[in-house]
Amino acid sequence: MTGIILCEGLTDQVLLSKYFCGRFGFAFDLKSTQKAIKLDAVEESSVYSRKRAEFLYVSQTGGKSNLSRALADILEMNRLDAGLFFDYIAVITDRDSDKEAADLTEELQKVLKNYGSMENEQSSDWYTLNMETKGFQEKKKVRFLTIFIPLDHPGALETFLLDSLSKKKENQYIAQESVKFVDSLNRAHEDKEEAFPQGVLSSRRLRIKAPLAVFFGVTNPEGTFKRFEDFLNAVDWASYEKIHQGFQSFDCVMNGKIEE
DSSP states (O other): OEEEEEESSHHHHHHHHHHHHHHHOOEEOHHHHHTOOOOTTOSEEEEEEETTTEEEEEEEOSSGGGHHHHHHHHHHHHHHTSSOOOSEEEEEEEOSOHHHHHHHHHHHHHHHHTTSEEEEOTTSSOEEEEEEOTTTOOEEEEEEEEEEESSSSSOOHHHHHHHHHTTSHHHHHHHHHHHHHHHHHHHHHHHTOSOOOTTTTOSHHHHHHHHHHHHHHHHOGGGTTSOHHHHHHTSOGGGOHHHHHHHGGGHHHHTTOSOO
């Protein structure tokens, strides 16, 4: 069985890789990564394997605008069925707003319907796409899932991670104060009360990322010059219940319980 998770950027790719290795027993597969598929809408893929028979691609597209194009490329590869077939495809992306989430869902559904008929899986959040392959005119099933993070309110992956960290008592106060500190800076920036270096907190994306960066800066000041992904890799995300809740839809696929 081979699956692929499409995400927006490096932060998502690092977290998802760390989570799936810790939660489901995957391990980084260097040989498969070096031979990973090259698609125009995918910037980078890392491949993980378990039991020498299951493979998971975690692929970043470089932004939300490339997700539907990447999905179309993967489905076209499945249709050709020329040696690599993805049994399940998942898209994990930020919930920037409920409207944007609805618009992207509609866009992805249009891509899927170009390749076959869709069915809802009973007792899961997955869809089944029934598609015909070109080589043997054989019908095959592909499972598809979309997850918007956070699950229940607008935000981004960084919002979700900081919220997850704050559920542990020893992290709670620092996480709350990190948010308050960045909020105060945002207000000063918007009101032009103080001078800021050019580009600092200049976009919604940067303002969302800042509280998590402050949290890591306070909890690990000696690691100030680390890359952000190094901080992410140092956390055992599989031990956080909030993370489990966000990605629990994968349990049925990884544990072989999704219905045929």
